[in-house]
Amino acid sequence: MQPVLNVEDVRRVEEALTDVGVSISELMHRAGISAAREVLGLPKVENVAVLCGLGNNGGDGWVCAEHLRGKGVNVTCVSPLAPDDIRGDLARVVASSAERSGVPVMVAPPRDQLEELLSGSDVIVDAMLGTGFHGLPRAPFDIWIGCVNESGARVVAIDVPSGLSAQTGLAQGACVAADLTITMLVLKPGLLADCGRDVCGTIVVAPLAEQTERLVVDADPVAWRADLEDYAGMLAPLSYADDKFTRGSVLVVGGSQRFVGAPVMAALAAVTLAVPAPIAPIVQSQLLEIPVLALPASDSGTFSSEAADKVAELARKRSCTLVGPGMRVNAGTVAVVSRLLTTEVPLVVDADGLNCISRLTSNALDDFPELIRRQRPLVLTPHRGELGRLVGLQDTPPASLTAAMEAARRIVWSDGGSEICVVAKGSATACVSTEVAVLPKPGPASLATAGSGDVLGGVLAALLSRGEVDNADLPVLSALACEIHGYAGQLAVERRGSRGVMALDIIDSLGLAQDALEEDIAFPEGNPKE
Structure with a gap:
């Protein structure tokens, strides 16, 4: 680095x-x-x-x-x-x-x-x-x-x-x-x-x-810029002995009648999707390969409080859970996020999941470390506006990389444990833990498109689901997810042009991006396999 x-x-x-x-x-x-x-x-x-x-x-x-x-x-x-x-x-x-x-x-x-x-x-x-x-x-x-x-x-x-x-x-x-x-x-x-x-x-x-x-x-150093060799060992090679039960499973919890697409974007980079019942048929029609589970909903088309225990039960059966894309913020969704935080499963919190935490803590997460202190990995993925809301800077959110890292450190240092990583998203993203801030190589400007962050959340959850992750490796693993996402964005630019990239284009390139990065990590000088 x-x-x-x-x-x-x-x-x-x-x-x-x-x-x-x-x-x-x-x-x-x-x-x-x-x-x-x-x-x-x-x-x-x-x-x-x-x-x-x-x-x-x-x-x-x-x-x-x-x-x-x-x-x-x-x-x-x-x-x-x-x-x-x-x-x-x-x-x-x-x-x-x-x-x-x-x-x-x-x-x-x-x-x-x-x-x-x-x-x-x-x-x-x-x-x-x-x-x-x-x-x-x-x-x-x-x-x-x-x-x-x-x-x-x-x-x-x-x-x-x-x-x-x-x-x-x-x-x-x-x-x-x-x-x-x-x-x-x-x-x-x-x-x-x-x-x-x-x-x-x-x-x-x-x-x-x-x-x-x-x-x-x-x-x-305030941060460390990641090199490809830093990711060596982060990805286990595929094995012919693997099956769908041994390769990890991800639960994505999100969606509402207003935001149907966000959880779809995340699920396309993950596995199982749990959504409010009213939108389940719409989502299922878009995701033929992915199980879609309908959970109790409120009249507004969002999760109701009754969904909280069902979500926790589903999460315990999965390798990792991603919560937040498109779920909105109200009493029911806050209950879902709060319940997941008490469930000892690897957890990625994104989008409205983060805003639910802001609601729970009155925009002062660093004053409530007990809410996020746990044994299993917890990754928060705020952009600068969400990060500002988490630490009481909603009117003056971080305007620079260093300000974002300072805000992220307020969260991880209040927690004090090694199980948490804040992925502070921006033009340059910082993956911040209590010990280190890792800066992945950033992707193209075309990543600034609707749904792109949901895709990153899915990639993060998918990597976390692949096996036991040492908490000390969380910032490096998170940085690797960002690089896969960024490289997929670059491949999408080559296919669609710099102004034509949409979230689905990024998703379509994820597999090729990961293969290419794995090859570069294994053979950084471009030497072919013997």
């Missing part, structure tokens, strides 16, 4: 590196040279423009420019101030060094002159605003960012695309859209989520020092 550090913790790593003999000056030189090497690795690089800010990020850019010139590249630096006028000592020293080496410098150029330079560049290096940036870019950088994005040249960002918050992944104003981001020391959360996914392009981590890995781990 690859560690992810909050920006403030990255600064502590830099300080720790100075304590072991790697100065900030040396780090700047290594960062600039690392960026230059990435530029040199691109095809057809003859003319390069380096846009430098006034801080250490700009210093990295000056070092990069001097190294490129030494390799025979025609490089020009653009700066708001002449090198001798830069206030920061380190940045001024490396800027002056680059100028003395023969790097041409354009100081505060008018827009037309800058546009002319960029239009003739093969690559633009963005070294304007670094990881400490937040808010709105000020002049001249707001103008420069627009010129970069309009240039049509390939863009390499040093540490973070200028205008993007490396912590939150949000951009309040103009933001560079990079083709490649070389980030120093370690991944930052803002590169992996929200606007970061749109503007970072390919991300390369430059560790800069042999001590970095140890110091980053000591800094207590």
Whole structure:
């Protein structure tokens, strides 16, 4: 797994590196040279423009420019101030060094002159605003960012695309859209989520020092980015000795007269479906292969309170239960969810199942840990709005990956056990347990379609049903489910186009996605079986 550090913790790593003999000056030189090497690795690089800010990020850019010139590249630096006028000592020293080496410098150029330079560049290096940036870019950088994005040249960002918050992944104003981001020391959360996914392009981590890995781990990463090898052993291979009774069974509990389709989407990725009696004939007509069980319903077409004990009885006979898709929130559905939480079976709670928990706890789940404290696995799968409701942030739900992880940790830490995992869904999803937050590789933007979350719930329940799962493995297993779901979404895009994907298309691709991932996990280098 690859560690992810909050920006403030990255600064502590830099300080720790100075304590072991790697100065900030040396780090700047290594960062600039690392960026230059990435530029040199691109095809057809003859003319390069380096846009430098006034801080250490700009210093990295000056070092990069001097190294490129030494390799025979025609490089020009653009700066708001002449090198001798830069206030920061380190940045001024490396800027002056680059100028003395023969790097041409354009100081505060008018827009037309800058546009002319960029239009003739093969690559633009963005070294304007670094990881400490937040808010709105000020002049001249707001103008420069627009010129970069309009240039049509390939863009390499040093540490973070200028205008993007490396912590939150949000951009309040103009933001560079990079083709490649070389980030120093370690991944930052803002590169992996929200606007970061749109503007970072390919991300390369430059560790800069042999001590970095140890110091980053000591800094207590906020999350870990999963690699394929981390899923090894999560999926048992199919056996000819298996039958339908040994491969696990899933119960999906959901649906209402208003939302008939949601439980269908989940059940197509699982096994048995229990729904309110009035919609059972409709659902059965759509699911010829899946048993559909009709349970007591209220006049409104939702589960009645009488369904609670019947659901618990059914759950005890299954390997895993998923509750929530399309079931709505009222006294009857709250009773069903409450009863399932007291039943010691592996349980996935999604959609309205989560909203029922919010109703049960008056939007303060972290104040009622006894409700979710149990022995068997419990996976909650909230999107940011549902997560906000669970912890009293319904008016200001988490707006970033880091905020979502903080909210999820309030839940798992209040529980305190290893049996719970919160899958905080978003543009980047975090699978959060008491010990770790695992970030699966995200799927395409096309996953943001109605029913997609229901499909993910079904995939999660199906994986949990396959056998005894060590509670410590819950976040990794949950991350694997997210990757299967995401890869299925990518396969659906290839078949339907990026704007034409629907939940059924994702379902149709689940089997192929899982086969492909299993093959990649077993043979990460693409080596065929012997």
